[in-house]
Amino acid sequence: MPVSVEIPVEKWVGSVREVTVGATAADGGTRTSTVTVGGETTLPFLHFEGKIPHKPRIAVEIADVEPDNWSPILKETWGDLMKDPVAWAKKAVEIGAEIIVLTLRGAHPETKNRSAEEAAQTVKDVLGAVGVPLIVLGPGEPEKDNEVLVKVAEVASGERLALGICEQKNYRTIVAACMGSGHIAIGRAPIDVNIQKQLNILISDMGLPLDRILMDPTTGALGYGLEYSYSVMERLRLAALQGDSMTQQPMICTAGEEAWRVKESKVGDGVPETWGDLEKRGKAWEALTANTLLTAGADILVLRHPATVALMKKAIDELMATK
Numbered sequence: 001m002p003v004s005v006e007i008p009v010e011k012w013v014g015s016v017r018e019v020t021v022g023a024t025a026a027d028g029g030t031r032t033s034t035v036t037v038g039g040e041t042t043l044p045f046l047h048f049e050g051k052i053p054h055k056p057r058i059a060v061e062i063a064d065v066e067p068d069n070w071s072p073i074l075k076e077t078w079g080d081l082m083k084d085p086v087a088w089a090k091k092a093v094e095i096g097a098e099i100i101v102l103t104l105r106g107a108h109p110e111t112k113n114r115s116a117e118e119a120a121q122t123v124k125d126v127l128g129a130v131g132v133p134l135i136v137l138g139p140g141e142p143e144k145d146n147e148v149l150v151k152v153a154e155v156a157s158g159e160r161l162a163l164g165i166c167e168q169k170n171y172r173t174i175v176a177a178c179m180g181s182g183h184i185a186i187g188r189a190p191i192d193v194n195i196q197k198q199l200n201i202l203i204s205d206m207g208l209p210l211d212r213i214l215m216d217p218t219t220g221a222l223g224y225g226l227e228y229s230y231s232v233m234e235r236l237r238l239a240a241l242q243g244d245s246m247t248q249q250p251m252i253c254t255a256g257e258e259a260w261r262v263k264e265s266k267v268g269d270g271v272p273e274t275w276g277d278l279e280k281r282g283k284a285w286e287a288l289t290a291n292t293l294l295t296a297g298a299d300i301l302v303l304r305h306p307a308t309v310a311l312m313k314k315a316i317d318e319l320m321a322t323k
Contacts (some may be wrong), residue, residue: 010049014243016040016299018054019211019250021099021162021184022133028158028182032131035099037299038250043237044297045319055320056294058309059135059302060097061256062088064114064122065106071266073282074304085122086129093130095306096313101135102126107148108139116151123152127159135162135186135252135302138174146173153177162186162214162252168199175206186252188216191228193235193247200246214300215249221258222289233296253293256304259286283307291315 016038023029035057042050066082067075081088089100102123106114123136136152138145149163150173164186166174171187178185187203189196196217203213217236219229239247259265265285268278275281286308290301294315303309 007048010042010046012041012050012241014041014241014245014248016237016240016250017211017248019184019214021135021160023158023160023182027160029160030127030131031133031159033098033133034160035133035300041241043241044295047322052320054299055316056298057098057300058096058313058316059099059101059252059300060092060095060309061101061103061254061302061304062092062126063103063105064119065112067105069261070304071260071282072268073265073279074260077305086125089126089130093132096309097132099133099135099300100126100130101137101302103137104139104148104152106139107144108141109144110141111139116148119148120151120155123161124155127156133161134159135164137164137186140165142170145170149174150177153181153183156183157181160184164188164214165216166199166203168195168202171199171203172206175203175208178212179206179208184212184214186214186216187249188218191218191220191225191232193232193239196232196236197239197244197246200249204246210245210249213249214252216252216254219253219255219258219289219293221255221262222285222292223264224258224262226289226292230292230296233293233298237297250299251297252300252302253290253298254302255290255293255298256286256302256308259289260304287311294319 018038020036022031022034036054039053064085104119106112107119138149162184165188166185175185187199220226236247265282290312
């Protein structure tokens with residue numbers, strides 16, 4: 001005789017906050033689409049335990065200048081598009097980007113040291129070229145980050161950009177810029193639950209609404225601390241579902257950056273033959289890294305290779321299909 005088995009269902013008291021990136025004309029912006037993430041009342045893709053109202057979203061990273069440290073596979077794939085952020089952004093949307101992540105590396109003192117005005121103009125050009133929401137990351141040098149992102153926030157007022165990166169030692173100026181121009185702040189902690197929670201508190205204490213904060217828990221690539229990244233993300237999500245208000249922000253993960261900067265995805269010569277073809281290896285490294293972070297709770301995955309974009313969008317659709 002058939003035996004009925006009762007599947008235990010976890011009862012959570014908390015949920016992840018909803019955060020919307022981008023603003024349409026009705027909301028004071030110019031985007032033709034917006035992206036809302038968060039809202040989960042259960043662990044990733046456990047549809048039988050709670051609600052997952054918004055699927056994870058795919059962002060594609062571009063830069064304002066041609067990157068000199070990206071894998072040769074990425075350079076071959078994107079080609080001359082990497083010299084023109086506007087054309088690059090358009091192509092990224094064509095291949096499936098739901099969000100564009102624009103990194104302003106050209107403003108770094110050790111690259112082209114572009115002015116804040118030049119960086120802001122690039123942001124305006126990209127906003128004028130595509131209709132999807134935009135995430136803007138500074139050059140990665142604290143003083144220049146502050147200078148550049150303040151100007152970007154000003155010229156893109158009302159567009160509800162996500163700006164970063166805010167860290168414990170460098171968040172006040174960027175958060176203030178977000179508050180003044182209606183943008184979202186991205187808070188990054190060094191793979192640490194307590195520091196991430198504290199940073200969320202610090203940003204919130206400045207007066208930025210919690211529905212305008214994304215958290216970047218920092219991630220490692222496959223073989224480079226990915227398991228620890230997974231455990232930290234899992235602990236953040238568990239705390240959120242257990243009702244800890246200051247861990248209930250959606251998570252953004254830079255899977256592409258981490259996966260494509262390791263030796264396995266950049267070096268084709270002088271490596272063991274068993275490593276196989278560099279192109280296949282690099283794409284697999286990004287896909288495996290991204291998929292792991294997806295199951296750990298990533299709400300926005302930032303990728304670099306078009307093949308990974310297609311693969312992860314397919315994976316998300318399958319995982320979101322409720323049986």
